[in-house]
Amino acid sequence: MLGFRDAVPALIAIGTWGLVTGVAIVKSGISETLATLMTLLVYAGSAQLTALPLINEGMPLWLIFAAGLVVNIRFLIFGAALQPYFRHLSWPRRLGVGFFSSDIGFVLFMGRYGESRERGNPLHLWYFLGIIGPGWLVWNALSILGIYLAAVIPASWSLEFAGVLALLSVVIPLVSTRPMAVCMLAAGCVAYIGQGLPLRLGLAAAVVAGIVAGVLSERLARKVRRK
Structure with a gap:
């Protein structure tokens, strides 16, 4: 399988x-x-x-x-x-x-x-x-x-x-594309900065930051390809 x-x-x-x-x-x-x-x-x-x-x-x-x-x-x-x-x-x-x-x-x-x-x-x-x-x-x-x-x-x-x-x-x-690399980098930075937050809020923030950064990077890449 x-x-x-x-x-x-x-x-x-x-x-x-x-x-x-x-x-x-x-x-x-x-x-x-x-x-x-x-x-x-x-x-x-x-x-x-x-x-x-x-x-x-x-x-x-x-x-x-x-x-x-x-x-x-x-x-x-x-x-x-x-x-x-x-x-x-x-x-x-x-x-x-x-x-x-x-x-x-x-x-x-x-x-x-x-x-x-x-x-x-x-x-x-x-x-x-x-x-x-x-x-x-x-x-x-x-x-x-x-x-x-x-x-x-x-x-x-x-x-x-x-x-x-x-x-x-x-x-x-898995970091084989630029959007994926941006996603991982953003998530890693936010996770590091937010590691002192209570209730592991840094983890949740890192996930959101990674997804947002990845989506924005992908959209930017598509605009560049269209030009």
């Missing part, structure tokens, strides 16, 4: 971050049982990591929920971009696709079909499922592994740094 083939390199990054998240959840004081349940029901590593300190500090549920929404607001943008490709599906199926969607899935899908004018092709769905299905399995498997091995994994392993390297190995090959 084409989607799975394209996803194989990304599975290393997904698995690494899943392991990091699983370890972080347990080391925050949550029991292994609750951590496993959280991993299976909340398929969002950034939201989980954002919620952990709020849970530990006894913050109200509405604030924890709101923080998770802010961090994951990027999926609203992803969903709007993917909607033309999957709008022919029923609501239950679209909700299912939405639940299993991921950052890597969106990036790989748009990298292959973002410039295509064809919409609603069954191959689009199968390609996307070939990415997000294995991604969900790998994420949960490694997250649960991290949960139950957290006590024996030393901090000296620097799993967070390994996760960053794994993600870079996936993202860098």
Whole structure:
């Protein structure tokens, strides 16, 4: 399957971050049982990591929920971009696709079909499922592994740094056009500047900045080509 083939390199990054998240959840004081349940029901590593300190500090549920929404607001943008490709599906199926969607899935899908004018092709769905299905399995498997091995994994392993390297190995090959490079540069700069913002707002701002910069760069490139 084409989607799975394209996803194989990304599975290393997904698995690494899943392991990091699983370890972080347990080391925050949550029991292994609750951590496993959280991993299976909340398929969002950034939201989980954002919620952990709020849970530990006894913050109200509405604030924890709101923080998770802010961090994951990027999926609203992803969903709007993917909607033309999957709008022919029923609501239950679209909700299912939405639940299993991921950052890597969106990036790989748009990298292959973002410039295509064809919409609603069954191959689009199968390609996307070939990415997000294995991604969900790998994420949960490694997250649960991290949960139950957290006590024996030393901090000296620097799993967070390994996760960053794994993600870079996936993202860098995707920078094949000027708009994509502008998108990555803008997102990286905003993420760096906004890393001190509360509730991981810097992440949400970086996503918005990257998308806006990429769209504007693409429009500018089209105008130049027309001239």
